Amino acid sequence: MSIWENPEEGRGSLYNSVITNTSKEMMSFSDFPMPEDFPTYLHHTKVLEYICLYAQNFNLLNYITFQTEVCSVQKHSDFSTTGQWDIVTEKNGNRKKDVFDAILVCNGHFTEPYLPLDCFKGIHxxxxxxxxxxTYKTSEDYRGKTVLVVGxxxxxxxxxVEISHIAKQVFLSTREGSWVISRISHRGxxxxxxxxxxxxMWFKNVLPQKLAAKFIEKKMNGWFNHENYGLEPNNSLKIPIVNDYLPSQILHGAIKIKPNLQRFTETSAIFEDGTVAENLDAVIFATGYNSVFPFLDNGTIKLDENNIPLYKHVFPVHLEKPTLAFLGLIQPLGPIIPTVELQARWATGIIKGNIHLPPHRTMENYNRKSIESKIRWFGNSRHLPLQTHYIDYINELSEEIGISPNLSLFITDPKLAWQVFFGPCTPYQFRLFGHGKWQGARKAILTQWDRTLKPTRTRNLHKSPERRPRFHYCILLSFIAVMAGVMFCSQCISKADYL
Known part of the structure; x- marks a missing residue:
């Protein structure tokens, strides 16, 4: 429970005000929609409540051992034959050793802070x-103070933003800048x-990358001009951050955006542009984390901070038996819960032998091409191996499992097909077909907007308001226009080749 309260070494932690960046319908488990009275975006205590409801609904508490530390994970003596693992655990000071047929590593990558102190002169x-x-929990310690946030x-x-409401002044230092988007879109x-x-996502994949970058830049600047606020990123394709209040706090001077840090003095920070934050009381480094697995034997898998050779972010490429899988070691541009759920469904299918991994060379080639594609889209950074486009990735996994929605839905169930392909890509789509099919999936998809809007309609206006955004016709017309453009370009290229 330390993630919700006080941080402990080797475990994650949250500050008290954390609100989800993804809406409840997008981040639900695929066979368990959130209660309709839950707010659209959740305080972290509501996320915990939902996870507890899920565990109770599926009787999972009978299979979970709490307050137990995994001390070591090593290959069993006949691993090359059985794929089994020796696991040493400790509970209440008592250690024991067990043999397991497979291991799912689910501790994520938000445990060991990355604190680059030696990168800045004068820091000591x-x-x-x-x-x-x-280790940040609340803003109260920073009342009336001058604070620098790095990252x-x-x-x-x-x-x-939180500190800026009570601090004397907040500086936010960024090396590369970032797009900033709101949780609230068109018409709320x-x-x-x-x-x-x-x-x-189809538009994203069909457009040339330079054109896609221009399109994204225009959309990102639709809320406010990032250049005017000192936030415009070096890479137009950079993954945005979600914050409803940052532009406002910059606009009235509570937060001042600064470039990368150059050095420190005893009482100030000096930035690369020569400007200085004087009489600085505190510095908060929001500089990310390292991926660490202290319980794993170094000979099992080679780890290089965030660069871990995993096939599709899950399976070690060079392991003799596919009985070790990593879940959640990924940063999708979208919700993490349904992403990890699909990883688990795929991993358990492989461990049980129902699904098979390709040869090692095929996995190596996939990883190489994946990194090249990520560099083109996201630029090079510490966390590059973990980043991915959400829908592209979950489509890959769903195809591996054999549960991906297909175009035949337009014939068998046009109403549902319209929501699946032109509506929000909610997790229930992966319970419509194949292994693990859930009878409630269709209803969950067709009623997802009702659950989204219900918690905001707390005052009855005796009207019949629009129940969902009417983007379908625009999307369809745009789809036809793009297809026509692609066909026209193809014909021009063919004629040019002929000439």
């Missing part, structure tokens, strides 16, 4: 307080339900 001379965002991820934005609908659609 600085007399103020220095912490990593992992431009979601945590950096949240913490800077949840942003992720508007943009996370199969049709939208």
């Amino acid at each position: 001379d600085y007399k103020g307080r220095i912490i990593h965002s992992r 431009i991820g979601n945590s950096a934005g949240d913490i800077a 609908f949840p942003l992720d339900m508007v943009i996370s659609r199969r049709s939208t």
